[in-house]
Structures are given as structure tokens and as C-alpha cells.
Amino acid sequence: MKITYHGHSVVKIETNGKTILIDPFITGNGLTDLKVENVKPDVIIISHGHGDHVGDTVQLAKVNDSLVIANDELSTYLSWQGLRVHGMHIGGSYQFDFGRVKLTQAFHGTGLQTGDNNIVYCGMPAGILFMSEGKTIYHAGDTALFSDMKLIGERHPIDVAFLPIGDNYTMGPEDAAYAAKLLGAKTIVPMHYNTFPVIRQDPQEFIKLLEDGNGKILNPGEGIDL
Numbered sequence: 103m104k105i106t107y108h109g110h111s112v113v114k115i116e117t118n119g120k121t122i123l124i125d126p127f128i129t130g131n132g133l134t135d136l137k138v139e140n141v142k143p144d145v146i147i148i149s150h151g152h153g154d155h156v157g158d159t160v161q162l163a164k165v166n167d168s169l170v171i172a173n174d175e176l177s178t179y180l181s182w183q184g185l186r187v188h189g190m191h192i193g194g195s196y197q198f199d200f201g202r203v204k205l206t207q208a209f210h211g212t213g214l215q216t217g218d219n220n221i222v223y224c225g226m227p228a229g230i231l232f233m234s235e236g237k238t239i240y241h242a243g244d245t246a247l248f249s250d251m252k253l254i255g256e257r258h259p260i261d262v263a264f265l266p267i268g269d270n271y272t273m274g275p276e277d278a279a280y281a282a283k284l285l286g287a288k289t290i291v292p293m294h295y296n297t298f299p300v301i302r303q304d305p306q307e308f309i310k311l312l313e314d315g316n317g318k319i320l321n322p323g324e325g326i327d328l
């Protein structure tokens with residue numbers, strides 16, 4: 103299995119002959135190395151209904167006939183735009199042919215802005231557990247620190263955890279370092295930082311806060327072979 107970071111919260115997983123893209127925010131993401139026309143996801147998983155996570159889902163899924171996995175409200179909304187979806191909800195898991203996906207809680211907001219000054223409610227935000235080839239990846243989505251991260255780590259020993267460190271909208275570095283301790287993941291990768299001025303952080307400083315010395319900074323385009 104290969105896991106590649108593509109800036110902000112964009113993570114690509116290649117396993118069982120499939121390409122899975124999490125939170126495909128490409129257009130408007132000044133940090134990503136991806137181009138919408140070059141990425142061909144078989145599956146898109148969305149943590150929550152915010153623009154910097156839904157991103158280019160509609161275009162990517164239409165062009166590539168990708169299966170879109172998200173919570174039930176967001177997946178229903180996207181199905182109305184012609185996408186092939188699989189709705190889930192927090193605490194539920196499902197065995198797909200490429201791996202098992204389980205949505206976990208996340209403390210955050212949700213909603214897509216429309217052109218006429220409305221916000222479409224998109225269900226509860228989530229974290230994502232992805233299990234394949236005997237390995238477990240945790241993508242925390244956008245979230246605050248919460249003590250049940252300990253429970254998530256106990257129930258599902260995590261090989262690689264992607265944690266937001268940008269602060270302002272999510273955990274900042276100190277809380278994310280505490281989250282890392284609760285999760286007990288083998289490797290911690292920071293995400294959701296430096297995309298916008300308000301979430302500017304130094305990932306090196308975050309890595310230094312990790313008591314277990316298990317942090318790994320991935321630059322956009324860099325990955326981990328599991």
C-alpha cells in the first residue's frame with residue numbers, strides 16, 4: 103500500500119489495484135502538486151462538507167466515474183449532482199473491495215456555501231479510518247482534540263495518522279501532539295497547515311512536540327510505503 107500526501111488534507115492511498123483520494127481539494131489549493139486532469143481516483147472519500155475538503159469531487163467523480171464515500175447527508179447531496187455515492191455515518195464501517203472504511207467522530211462544522219448566500223447543511227463532520235492489507239490509516243479530518251481519540255487508537259491500532267495542526271479551524275500543534283499521544287499511532291503526519299495565512303504553522307516545531315519522536319513531515323507529493 104502506498105500513501106501520498108498532496109497538501110492541505112489531500113491524501114492518496116493506492117491499494118488492491120485501486121486509487122483512493124481523501125478530501126480532493128486541488129483547485130485553489132496553492133500547496134498541492136496535483137492537477138485535476140492528471141489524477142484518476144477510483145474512489146473519493148470526503149471527511150466533511152467544507153469547500154477545502156469536498157474540493158474538486160464533483161468534476162473528478164464525473165470524469166473518472168469514481169465512487170464517492172461520505173456521510174449520508176453529504177453523499178445524498180452529491181448524488182443529486184449525478185455522482186455515484188456510498189453513504190455512511192459515524193461509527194459505521196463497510197468492507198469495500200479495496201479496503202474497509204470506518205467513519206469516526208470529529209468536532210468541527212459542516213456546510214457548503216451556495217451562490218445565493220445560503221449554506222447547505224452536510225451532516226456531521228467525520229474522521230476516516232482506512233484499513234487494507236493489514237494496515238490502518240487514520241485521517242482525522244478537521245477536528246478539535248477529543249479524549250475519545252484514545253478509544254479510536256485502542257479499537258484500531260493505527261499505523262499512520264494524519265492530524266490537522268493548523269489551529270484556528272482545527273487543533274493547533276500542541277493539541278495535535280496531545281492527540282498523537284492518545285491515538286498511539288506508529289507514525290504521525292501533520293496536515294491542514296500553511297494553505298492559508300490563518301493556519302500558518304511550522305511542522306518542524308510540531309514534530310518536536312511529539313514525545314515518541316514518531317512524526318514524519320511529508321511534502322506535497324511525498325509518500326509512505328506500508
Ligand code: NI
Binds near residue numbers: 244
Ligand atoms: Ni472544515
Ligand code: MN
Binds near residue numbers: 152154155244271294
Ligand atoms: Mn478544512
